[in-house]
Amino acid sequence: MKPAANRRVLPREYACVLATALPLQALLRSEPDLAGLPLAVMAGEGTRAVLVHASRGALALGAVPGMTPAQARSVAPSVVLRHVAPAVVEAARQALVDAALAFSPDVEPRDADAVVLDTRGTRGRYPTPEALGCALEAACARASLRVRIGIARGPRLARIAARARPGVTVLPPGGEAEAAADLPIAALDPSPALADTLAHLGLCTLGDLARIDQRGLGIRLGPEGMDRHRLARGIDESVITPLPPSESFEEAVELEWTLDSVEPLIFLLSAALDRVSARLQDRGMVPRALRLELVLDPDGTHAVPVSPQAPTGDLRSLLALVRLAIEADPPPHPVRGFVLRADGGRVAGGQGHLFGPPVTPPSRLAILVGRLGALAGPNDVGAPVVLDGAGADPTSLAPFAPRALPEIRSPCPTLPGGKGQTAPPLALRRFRPPLEVAVRLRAGRPADVRGDGPSGVVTRAAGPWYAEARWWTETPEAGACWDIEIPGHGLYRLWHELGTGRWFVDGQYD
Amino acid sequence: MEFVAAKKDFASALMKASGIPEAKNLSSVMANLLLESVGEQTVRLTAQSYEVTLVTTFAAQVVDGGRMALSGRSLVDAARMLPEAPVRLRSTPNHWADLSAGRTEYRVPGIIPENMPEAQEPQTSLEVRLPRDLLVEMVDRVSFAQSVDEGRPNLNGIFVKVAPQGDAARIEAVATDGHRLSRMVRTVESAGLTEPVAAILHRKGVTELKRFLDDETGLVTVGFQRNAVVFRVPTGFLLVRQIELEYPDYNRVIPTESRWRFQMDRAELQSAVNRASVVISSDKTPLVRFKLDSGRLQIMAQDPERGDAHSEIDLGYEGEPLEVSYNHKYLQDALKALPGASVVMSVKDQSSATLLSSVDDDGLLQLIMPVRI
Numbered sequence: 001m002k003p004a005a006n007r008r009v010l011p012r013e014y015a016c017v018l019a020t021a022l023p024l025q026a027l028l029r030s031e032p033d034l035a036g037l038p039l040a041v042m043a044g045e046g047t048r049a050v051l052v053h054a055s056r057g058a059l060a061l062g063a064v065p066g067m068t069p070a071q072a073r074s075v076a077p078s079v080v081l082r083h084v085a086p087a088v089v090e091a092a093r094q095a096l097v098d099a100a101l102a103f104s105p106d107v108e109p110r111d112a113d114a115v116v117l118d119t120r121g122t123r124g125r126y127p128t129p130e131a132l133g134c135a136l137e138a139a140c141a142r143a144s145l146r147v148r149i150g151i152a153r154g155p156r157l158a159r160i161a162a163r164a165r166p167g168v169t170v171l172p173p174g175g176e177a178e179a180a181a182d183l184p185i186a187a188l189d190p191s192p193a194l195a196d197t198l199a200h201l202g203l204c205t206l207g208d209l210a211r212i213d214q215r216g217l218g219i220r221l222g223p224e225g226m227d228r229h230r231l232a233r234g235i236d237e238s239v240i241t242p243l244p245p246s247e248s249f250e251e252a253v254e255l256e257w258t259l260d261s262v263e264p265l266i267f268l269l270s271a272a273l274d275r276v277s278a279r280l281q282d283r284g285m286v287p288r289a290l291r292l293e294l295v296l297d298p299d300g301t302h303a304v305p306v307s308p309q310a311p312t313g314d315l316r317s318l319l320a321l322v323r324l325a326i327e328a329d330p331p332p333h334p335v336r337g338f339v340l341r342a343d344g345g346r347v348a349g350g351q352g353h354l355f356g357p358p359v360t361p362p363s364r365l366a367i368l369v370g371r372l373g374a375l376a377g378p379n380d381v382g383a384p385v386v387l388d389g390a391g392a393d394p395t396s397l398a399p400f401a402p403r404a405l406p407e408i409r410s411p412c413p414t415l416p417g418g419k420g421q422t423a424p425p426l427a428l429r430r431f432r433p434p435l436e437v438a439v440r441l442r443a444g445r446p447a448d449v450r451g452d453g454p455s456g457v458v459t460r461a462a463g464p465w466y467a468e469a470r471w472w473t474e475t476p477e478a479g480a481c482w483d484i485e486i487p488g489h490g491l492y493r494l495w496h497e498l499g500t501g502r503w504f505v506d507g508q509y510d
Numbered sequence: 511m512e513f514v515a516a517k518k519d520f521a522s523a524l525m526k527a528s529g530i531p532e533a534k535n536l537s538s539v540m541a542n543l544l545l546e547s548v549g550e551q552t553v554r555l556t557a558q559s560y561e562v563t564l565v566t567t568f569a570a571q572v573v574d575g576g577r578m579a580l581s582g583r584s585l586v587d588a589a590r591m592l593p594e595a596p597v598r599l600r601s602t603p604n605h606w607a608d609l610s611a612g613r614t615e616y617r618v619p620g621i622i623p624e625n626m627p628e629a630q631e632p633q634t635s636l637e638v639r640l641p642r643d644l645l646v647e648m649v650d651r652v653s654f655a656q657s658v659d660e661g662r663p664n665l666n667g668i669f670v671k672v673a674p675q676g677d678a679a680r681i682e683a684v685a686t687d688g689h690r691l692s693r694m695v696r697t698v699e700s701a702g703l704t705e706p707v708a709a710i711l712h713r714k715g716v717t718e719l720k721r722f723l724d725d726e727t728g729l730v731t732v733g734f735q736r737n738a739v740v741f742r743v744p745t746g747f748l749l750v751r752q753i754e755l756e757y758p759d760y761n762r763v764i765p766t767e768s769r770w771r772f773q774m775d776r777a778e779l780q781s782a783v784n785r786a787s788v789v790i791s792s793d794k795t796p797l798v799r800f801k802l803d804s805g806r807l808q809i810m811a812q813d814p815e816r817g818d819a820h821s822e823i824d825l826g827y828e829g830e831p832l833e834v835s836y837n838h839k840y841l842q843d844a845l846k847a848l849p850g851a852s853v854v855m856s857v858k859d860q861s862s863a864t865l866l867s868s869v870d871d872d873g874l875l876q877l878i879m880p881v882r883i
Contacts, residue, residue, distance in 0.1 A: 247814075284814040312883070346814060349797055349835055352879030353688050354763045358861045361882040 154236025
């Protein structure tokens with residue numbers, strides 16, 4: 001390790017990314033169709049509801065924050081008033097964090113609408129702070145967020161710069177006080193008491209405050225006044241507490257109306273999936289598992305888990321899987337919103353085999369398994385696994401994960417007297433559930449089988465082979481297997497439950 | 511038994527045998543090396559394992575004739591550390607041995623030499639004379655593709671096929687692990703072969719073969735037994751067990767046509783793949799993505815923890831775009847094994863093997879199966 005004296009110390013630099021009117025932006029992000037309409041976002045319920053954010057169109061019509069819905073409608077009848085679900089705002093906030101994480105590993109959310117990131121060491125890629133700010137703006141625009149950027153030597157100064165004016169505002173190192181001198185005192189976010197005091201003193205801008213002699217300031221303005229005075233003079237030695245990186249991403253949509261069919265839901269899910277996938281992509285990941293939580297009308301939720309065979313960034317495949325999962329387990333009531341959570345993972349691929357069958361891309365395989373699951377039930381698709389024990393059903397299903405065919409295959413046995421002809425391998429095709437039949441015995445051996453399955457006279461029978469399944473449990477199952485031939489039907493395996501005396505056709509030899 | 515040998519000769523012979531004795535079970539007789547005097551000027555060294563038998567000789571002044579069986583690991587480790595001085599090895603009554611060189615001494619454990627299995631002089635009816643350099647090249651250019659998966663024992667080695675062509679012989683060496691394949695074809699004049707022969711050399715023997723041929727020059731006589739292949743040089747022989755299984759029909763997986771074919775500088779491609787591999791976690795899917803457009807090839811890799819990598823190579827390619835992914839290790843190995851300044855990649859489709867060949871050497875080809883994502 002190099003001695004500390006030889007190390008180059010990078011100058012402090014922080015950027016604040018501020019998404020003004022975040023709830024309004026979050027709403028537009030989740031419902032892009034609302035763009036261009038005079039739109040206002042409300043907070044509070046019933047008579048306490050007031051407008052908190054309004055779009056330019058709504059403002060132009062006279063609907064301004066602070067109005068009640070009735071007041072807004074009276075001045076602007078065409079204004080669209082909406083509540084925004086907390087999950088929708090949170091998704092937008094997370095998107096803001098993700099956009100910042102593409103520039104720096106050290107990102108701290110500040111307040112409800114901003115993030116601050118440590119941008120030391122970015123000069124190699126962005127030659128000026130302005131270039132960095134523009135890149136940040138562009139990254140947020142890709143996440144459907146309009147932001148203001150402030151860049152300064154300290155995180156709090158960066159936040160002040162971001163709040164000061166639209167676009168990118170840079171407070172140059174050493175010239176912060178001059179650059180911020182004309183900003184209003186409100187940019188320092190003072191408490192109401194301090195704001196009153198400063199107004200009484202006739203201090204309107206940061207420059208006014210910075211010019212006051214700091215001696216005796218503590219007695220007159222208290223610790224908060226001292227702190228704001230230092231900020232006004234361009235002194236900010238605070239640091240940020242970086243957010244631990246998350247590998248789970250969330251997008252939410254809440255609707256004013258309800259959805260009764262799958263198609264419009266899929267349309268909205270497509271946009272949400274696109275957004276969540278883009279956020280994952282920024283972190284070098286693709287969706288590994290999706291969890292869809294449908295918000296039902298009038299209340300309740302319906303969870304739809306979607307697990308691709310392997311992490312994939314193929315949106316069409318993912319959307320197809322989501323559709324299949326919903327079709328396999330449709331919501332019991334109309335849907336009025338959803339939360340889509342995606343866990344990130346690395347791109348996984350199927351390594352091709354020279355001597356095996358062609359490898360199916362995991363995303364396509366997942367769709368196939370999903371389709372089969374929709375047809376047969378999600379719990380009835382998989383790879384059969386033989387369990388320990390015996391009995392009528394000593395098998396289970398495991399997730400289907402194809403493997404290459406083994407390179408070495410045993411040669412087929414030669415048919416007796418077949419002059420070199422080989423016998424094909426005999427396979428038992430098991431019936432699930434086993435078919436219950438009535439069996440008539442002659443001399444203790446099956447002689448006649450009747451039932452819904454194969455029926456007829458048994459010409460040959462081999463057995464019995466006794467087996468006891470689950471002998472280690474309180475309820476062991478003892479039984480006997482028989483292989484029988486029914487002319488005109490074929491070869492079958494019978495299972496005789498010794499405890500109950502019932503007979504089942506377990507499978508057919510192909 | 512007692513002898514004195516030059517350190518270089520002694521160490522060289524031991525290095526040839528270093529990989530053969532049993533390394534895990536040291537109580538096995540196969541963990542020992544057998545040293546026997548042959549006249550007054552030569553000592554014969556024998557090392558045996560289930561797959562490989564090595565017999566080599568080195569010059570020594572035999573003071574007291576006889577034989578001794580000493581711990582292979584101890585002897586090899588000690589020989590590596592000996593100073594540059596004549597080496598003296600003398601057996602002690604308990605079948606151990608005193609090893610000394612200059613002012614350094616070791617006591618090496620041993621066993622009763624009669625307990626060691628005899629290494630018979632192998633008899634071979636079918637023989638071919640091959641240049642030593644060709645055999646070394648075969649190991650260097652082909653062996654990396656052998657499978658180490660014990661579940662596919664027929665792929666655990668190099669498949670060698672030798673066929674007479676008049677006075678000459680055509681040698682074909684192939685190794686594959688099921689995901690990639692390396693093939694080398696060479697023709698040797700005056701090889702002295704009378705009928706075609708083929709064998710799968712066990713991978714342990716392949717490793718030992720290169721070590722065995724380290725100091726050799728000239729021709730090596732390769733003899734074929736029913737279940738083994740013998741490599742003879744004037745100082746001894748190396749017997750490698752054959753894998754007595756059927757090798758897969760590799761010719762059917764070598765594509766004969768391609769939809770995309772592009773040529774580029776091998777070193778440039780190798781560097782680009784190496785650069786991309788920096789961000790690939792070794793324990794995860796080691797994917798490197800190729801994106802081919804008109805005039806350029808982009809090589810990319812991505813990992814959530816280690817970042818992204820992107821390189822571009824200019825190509826004289828004007829055709830359809832292509833996106834395909836590979837295991838970066840397979841690419842690196844294949845490019846390293848190809849000779850010449852330029853490499854040609856031929857791709858039939860994303861689910862068939864990609865063929866890498868050298869412009870300068872049509873006897874070599876590498877196949878890599880893409881990764882489907």
